[in-house]
Amino acid sequence: MTAAQTSAMRPVVVGAGWSGLACAISLVLRGHRPLVLDAAPHAGGRARSFTHALGSAPVELDNGQHLLLGGYRATLDLMQTVGVDCTSAFTRSPFALTYPDGWRLAAADLPAPLHLAAALLGARGPTLAERWSLTRWSLRHARSGWRYHAADGPAAALFAGEPAGLVRRLWRPLCLAALNVELEDASAHILLNVLRDSLGARARDSALLVPRIGLSRLFPEAAIAWLTAHGAEVRLHSTVTALEVGDSGAGHALCVRGERLAAGSIVLALPADRAADLLANVNAALEPASQMLRAVRFAPIATVYLRYAAGTRLTYPVLTLQDDPRQGHHGQWAFDRGARDPAMDGIVSVVISGEGPYRALDRDALGQTIALQLRSALGLPAPLGYTAITEKHATIVPAPGLRRPDAVLPVAGLYLAGDAADSPYPSTIEGSVRSGIAAAAAIGPP
Ligand SMILES: Cc1cc2nc3c(=O)[nH]c(=O)nc-3n(C[C@H](O)[C@H](O)[C@H](O)COP(=O)(O)OP(=O)(O)OC[C@H]3O[C@@H](n4cnc5c(N)ncnc54)[C@H](O)[C@@H]3O)c2cc1C
Structure with missing residues (x-):
């Protein structure tokens, strides 16, 4: 924020997922001091980590196993900007699909x-x-x-x-x-x-980057520390419940827990349904965007984490599995998390993308069935413990002809970021980061 940029003129970024954080960092680099608001008690949104008891010991797990690509240039650049060492943060291997049968x-x-x-x-x-x-x-x-x-x-x-x-x-x-x-x-x-x-x-660009540290440490925590050190403000536990849109493209405001916060511009770095809620009934010009966002559908991803005895190794750090739900084989990818990270020794994560019969299983049944699949496909023994996390709204459904609103909304000073905004990409970390940077560029200098 320049000396002249009052809090009424500062940009407010709603959402501290990777798109919102990318937007806020880019705004700071352009001379702004943005305010970032997030409803959750933590940053990172759909790509974050938490501590969970797995078997006998607690371990840092991600809300879903993520895989990045060498071509995620905007993400890797931004991680470097906030001080993350990208060389040690990932295991990098050439693109490969390897099945257990060879x-x-x-x-x-x-x-x-x-x-x-x-x-x-x-x-x-x-x-x-x-x-x-x-x-x-x-x-x-x-x-x-x-x-x-x-x-x-x-x-x-x-x-x-x-x-x-x-x-x-x-x-x-x-x-x-x-x-x-x-x-x-x-x-x-x-x-x-x-x-x-x-x-x-x-x-x-096609290299596979498997995070060696939890997703929160990979970017969101470093991003918040960097933002705070550079004059931005980040408020967690702050759900935005309503928008007020000024007539002349200025003088916008947001409601957060009964408090009215003024904003020079607003970036909604939110999942499509949340952005649709906030844009509904605010201004007639925003109705088409709100309706378009309301029509976006979501697809789930499940990740099952299994703990085996220390030293248990897969034949490759990443294996592709042949799923066959009729046999209870729902898992599609298996990651040997301990392959290059001693803190994750013996932990295997298994990913199931999209809708499928696995959705009818509860967490315990899903863990059990994946353990049986790994026994049959990889010869692994019974695990010491497991847990399953299903993110129901993991990604948007990138259906043929999908329509998403332009990032620059038809009311001056209002922007979209994240996978809610129009983009040539599906829901990915890189797509989100690029959209956040693009929203900051559209706002321009203070
Ligand atoms: C299980 C899983 C696996 C995935 N695997 C991969 C992968 O391997 N590779 C890859 O590139 N991508 C992957 N993705 C996709 C990737 O994680 C997402 O595309 C990306 O994290 C989305 O970031 P975002 O900032 O756009 O949105 P979000 O992360 O959804 O951030 C939105 C933020 O807004 C906050 N919020 C919501 N409502 C409000 C409100 N009213 N007021 C204030 N704050 C609010 C939320 O708390 C959240 O923090 C995966 C996603 C999941 C869930």
Whole structure:
């Protein structure tokens, strides 16, 4: 805040998830002293950690296992800005899909596109016909700039005629991991954008980054310390219940626990349904955005954490599992958390993306069934303890033709960030961070 920027003129960021924090940091870098409000007692929103008893000992767990990509440039830059050492914070490995039965497709640590060519040559499991088909498919889409020329449709159409084994082992798992829905329910445009920025980009962009520390320490805690040290104010336990929008694009206000807070501009860095609530019945110009946000649907993600005896190791730090809900095999990915983090020795996390029959199971039954799946697929013994966390609103459903409001709302001084705002990306950390930075850029200097 410059000397002239009073609290009535300061930007207020509603939401201290990764998008809100990214926005606030960018605002500070532009000379503002924003106020950040969050309803929760902690920052980080959908990507945060907490301490939980697992087996006999408490451990720092994330609300969901997260995987970042080397191409998450905005996120990695921002982490560095707030003082996080990105080299030690992640385990970085070339992009790979490895199944317990030995099927493996792994990008080599070579300049693009050699990293993918080497992946095809060195693959274990795909037939010659599958390799040939994958080569043709990748070249065709790389040549067309990863653009889908038809109007948006289900991503399944991108793989019509491709070998069923490849769809099952490669494209479906990638779609579930990145978009959190089945190929039939995913937007072809959005999936191609993700593939362009990962597999279609430089080898280091497609690298898998598995956090070695809890998500809260990875960014939100460092971000809050940095913001506070740089003159911003962060208030937790502060649910915004209403907006007041000034006529002339200035003089906005927010209600927080009965208190009225003035704001020069407001960024709603909130999930779509929360943003829809706050924008409803405020100003006729905001109604279309509110209704569009109301129509956004959400998809769940479940993470099951299992503790095994110290020293228990998976054959690879990240394994792709073949799910088969009819057999009770719901798990899709298994992460050996102890592989490079001694504090997590013996802990395996298993991820289930999107909707599925697992949703009918309670936490205990889900933990038990995943333990049985790991016994059958990986030969692991009964775990010493487990817990399951299902985030019902983990991501938006990136359906074909999905419409989200523009980040710059049609009332001056009001902005959206996070996966509620229009974007070429699905709900990801990088998408959220970029949207927060874009909202700060739209606000401009003080
Ligand atoms: C289980 C799980 C696994 C995931 N895996 C991955 C992954 O592997 N890779 C990846 O890139 N992405 C992943 N994601 C997605 C990623 O976590 C989210 O896209 C991202 O964290 C969203 O950040 P955000 O700031 O946009 O929103 P949020 O994190 O939802 O932040 C919104 C904030 O607003 C606050 N809030 C809500 N209402 C109010 C109100 N009225 N007043 C004040 N504050 C309010 C909330 O408390 C919250 O802190 C995953 C998400 C989940 C849940």
